[in-house]
Amino acid sequence: MDTPSQTRRALVTGAAALAAYAALPRAGFAAEKRSPVVTTTNGKVRGYVDGEVNVFKGLRYGADTGGARRFQAPVKPEPWTDVKDALAYGAASMQTGKGEDGETLSEDCLFLNVWTPAKVSKKDGLAGSSLNDGGKRPVMFYIHGGAYNGGSGSSPWYEGTRLAKRGDVVVVTVNHRLNAFGYLYLARLFNDPTVADSGNAGQLDLVLALQWVRDNIAAFGGDPGRVMLFGQSGGxxxxxxxxxxPAAKGLFHRAATMSGQQVTAGGPFNATKRAKLFLDKLGAKDLAALRALPAEQMLNGLKAVDPVAGSGGVYMGPVLDERSLDRHPFFPDASPVGLSVPMMCGNTHDETKGFIGWDASTFPKTWDEVIARLPGQFNARIDIDPETVVAFYRRTYPNYSPADVYFAASTAGRSWKAAIIQDEERARAGAPAFAYQVNWKSPVQGGIFGAPHTIDIGLVFGTLDAKGSIVGTGPESVAMSNTMSDAFIAFARAGDPNGGSLPKWEPYTLPRRQTMVFDTTSRMEDDPRGAEREFFNRVPFTQFGT
Known part of the structure; x- marks a missing residue:
């Protein structure tokens, strides 16, 4: 039986779906003349037309993962014989807090969305039309952020209409299992084959979604041989x-990580410690009891204090389970599995300014405050005396204020160092990445937040006017968005971001460390922030959760 909150979500989602239906172009839609119908491997689906782009939302790529299938690897859905409407986003994975406005949260969450400019053609005199125009467009498959805990592919920041139209590309966004539903490692706790893949179920969902793209995207005007993954933060x-x-090899052909890195995965023993605490928090004694818990109640287990970090909620993320993941992604080197895939690896200059809620009153004002607060930002990723860090920055950048030092140091130690590791390991393997750094400042509150975490999302998608956007809609915002969009589109098309308005973009090699700096005037730089990189090399980096 649905809980009251699930019922409320369903009602809100139903209302949202009706509103979306009402907003469709009525002139053609009433007679279903402009309703593109595509035959997928699962069955026929009907989308709608938004300007010159065909939109399909809530396309099912996997079966319901609830009930007895909780913690298991995903499977394809049962095929259908009718025509399914694809007019509204599907449910997002269960997660703490709220999803997007009016969004249903459910274990039945394996849905994806497609935007394509493929030409609509009438077929056999039937109501509706097909899209298989042989366009063979590059496919830009976006994986949402939110660590491994939250988020979905339905954020207005990821709306794919503008990007699909600008680049003549097919854009895909996806939902998959998160937190304990996607990454709770139970294989060492229960001798049961149904949980053997529980630690990476969320990753296997993504593999299944990519298999769906391989098998179906040509029917939407896309090229299954040119699939680019791009994703920000957790994505x-x-x-x-x-x-x-290995299960993902061959399913994608370019990869772009935007302020999101995974040097190492969680080890099986730490993942087991987390699973034990999770079960203890819920009072679940065995697998049957754990599977019987209502999905919303399962989320309470995430409140257990992480036994490795020693603070915060219990971490859930990919696990070195020796099944779907048998080595770390970038330790001790770049995994050979992905070396044939051209890669773009980016970060923003002021990442941690995106973690303070757009509240300038929280900027540290004294050096003592910086020293006190830095360890919390480093959060065991790097273990270094904060007074030494502050002294280094004050010598290196004598004009920096306490707030400047705080955000520069926390950015360098928190995530940028992991991006550098990925770049360096690709270079050492002879398969260098195209590295970038966003310096272009958000216009929010006069630019005081610099280039924070998430700024590159709206710039690449062109969703400048989306709800909550931080990139603005002025001429400079439009110009920066066009530049970044075009580079990502070129990368999707040919595995090389060159060809647009940017200066020649060279791959990252050692010792030069070539990096494209996106700014009002974009430029190539060798080893930007090199002094900071060398300073933090005195201590090892520990990927959070490992």
Whole structure:
């Protein structure tokens, strides 16, 4: 039986679907003349037309993962014989907090969305039309952020209409299992084959979605031989992990990680410690009891204090389970599985300014405050005396304020160092990445937040006016968005971001460390922030969760 909150979500989602239906172009849709119908391997689906782009939302690529299938590897859905409407986003994975506005949360969450400019053609005099125009367009498959805990492919920031139209590409966004539903490692706790893949179920969902793309995207005007993965934050980390998974090999042909890295995965013993605490928090004694818990109640287990980090909620992420993941993605080197895939690896200059809620009053004002707060930002990723860090920055950048030092140091130690590791290991393997750094400042509050975490999402998608956008809609915003979009589109098309308005973009090699700096005037730089990189090399980097 649905809980009251599930019922409320369903009602809200139903209302949202009706509103979406009402907003469709009525002139043609009433008679279903402009309703593109595509035959997939699962059955026929009907989308709608938004301007010059065909949109399909809530396409099912996997069966319901609830009930007895909880913690198991995903399977394809049962085929259908009618025509399924694909007019509204499907449910997102169960997660704490709220999803997107009006979004259903459910274990039945294996859905993806497609935007394609493929030409609509009438077929056999039937209502509706087909899209298989032989266009063979590059496919840009976006994996959402939110660490491994939250988010979905339905954010207005990821709406694919503008990107599909600008680049004549097919855009795909995806939902998959998150947190304990996708990454709770139970294989060492229960001698049961149904949980053998539980630690990487969320990653295997993505593999199944990519198999769907391989088998179906030509019917949407896409090229299954030119699939580019791109994803920001947790999405980038999932991509880095997929680059080490044999099951994903051959399913994608370019990869771009945007402020999201996965140097190492969780080890099986630490993952087991987390699973034990998770079960203890729920009071579940065995697998049957764990599977019988309502999905919303399962989320309470995430409140257990992480036994490795010693603080915060219990971490869930990919696990070195020796099944779908048998080595770390970028340790001790770049996984050979992904070396044939051209890679783009990016970060933003002021990542950690995106983690403070757009509240300038939280900027540290004194050096003592910086020293006190830095360890919390490093969060065991790097273990170094904060006074030494502050002294280095004050010597290196004498004009920096306490807030400047705080955000520069926390950015360098928190995630940028992992991006550098990925770049360096690709270079050492002879398969260098195209590295970038966003310096272009968000116009929010006069630019005081610099180039924070997430700024590259709206710039690449062109969703400048989306709800909550931080990139603005002025002429400079439009110009920066066009530049970044075109580079990503070129990369999707040919595995090389060159060809647009940027100066020649060279791959990252050692010792030069060539990096494209996106700014009002974009430029190539060798080893930007090199002094900071060398300083933090004195201590090892530990991927959070490992």
């Amino acid at each position: 980038g980390a999932k991509i880095a992990t997929l680059m080490a998974m």
